[in-house]
Amino acid sequence: MYDLNELKTFVSVMETGNLKDSAQALGVSKSTLSRRINHLETVLNQPLLRRQANRLIANEAGLQFLPFAKKMLAIADDGLKAVEDLKGEVTGKLTVYVHNILIRGWFSNRMFEFLDKYPGVNMEVKTGNNVSQGSSANDVSIWVGKPTDEGLKAEKIGQLTQGVYASPRYLEERGEFTHPSELNQCAWVDMIKNDENSICLDNEKEGRVCFSVPDSRLIVDQFTLHVDAMIRGNGVGILPHYLVDMRARHHADSLVNCLPDWRADPMPVYIQYPYGHLPKKLQVLINYLKEESQHFY
Incomplete structure (x- = not known):
């Protein structure tokens, strides 16, 4: 009979390639995982893994057993969900x-x-x-x-509605903005660029204005880094109002909406x-x- 914890351990080690990462993922010690693997191999009456350098790699038996181990875990999970659902x-x-x-x-x-x-x-x-x-x-x-x-x-x-933001320090050095046409003349802190490499802003009176995103010395894929760079005065960028308001609760006036009458496309x-x-x-x-x-x- 297969123990579910032993199956989980085997599948995890197959995914991570080592006991350390699997132990962290499963919240148990490396020695516990080692015992589980050994017991599973004893039940199957043959080894499943071999050590190569600092990694554990499946042998032929391990590769053959892996899809069945995943299927048994999935069936057990489905059964648990079904029973929980019946309880209401x-x-x-x-x-x-x-x-x-x-x-x-x-x-x-x-x-x-x-x-x-x-x-x-x-x-x-x-x-x-x-x-x-x-x-x-x-x-x-x-x-x-x-x-x-x-x-x-x-x-x-x-x-999440968005606007154009910059730090007070950057605006003090560069000056205030009055129109989106000025944005392609300033330093820009950018998230990973979209396919069109452009940004559009909307205004109730002037309608929609689009412009090419200026070359940026910093392009990030994390909003935290995006905000930090702008606060340090690295340039302007598009941010969700929600994110700025959350930050303002603890760090008031760290960012300024440069063009409050203009709206970027919402997310x-x-x-x-x-x-x-x-x-x-x-x-x-x-x-x-x-x-x-x-x-x-």
Whole structure:
């Protein structure tokens, strides 16, 4: 008989290639993982892994056994979910992937409130801004921007409006802006550029104005780095008003809206989850997050 913990250990080691990373991922010691692997190999009556340099690599038996181990774990997980759903209680584990721009100020508060309300729930939270990470491996994904995984149901729950920001220090040295046409003459702190390499701003009287993004000495894919660079006076950039307002609660006047009458294109916020029947715990979480999305603007 296979022990589920031993199967989880084997699959994890196959993914990481070493006991150290698997021990951290599973929250147990390396010696415990080593014992699990040894016991599984004893049950199967043959070795599954071999050591090469500092890595553990599957032998032929390990490669053959891996898909069956994954299938057994998936079946066990499905069985647990089915039993939990029959109880009609909000209990069990939930895996949530959240875009990093929403973690501080929004999701962190929602997470603690949800766990306080449903003490039978365990939650694993993953963060990032790589769309491939918000995959079907998670129960729920909260994504900023257009979702790309067609295998998941996607519902738009809000949007983050944006504007042009800079630090007071930069504006003191460079001078105030009066029109978007001036932006291509200044230093620019940019997120990873879009395909068109341009930005458009809207104004109620003048309509829509688009311009090429100036060359930037700093292009980042993290909003935290984006904000830090702008606060240091490295240039101007587009930021969600929500993110700036969250920062202003602790660091007032660190960023200034350079063109308050002009709006950048908003970033949509989506919630993604599997199609079909959902367990009660997942239904409750989805409905809760939808209700709390009123914080977006």
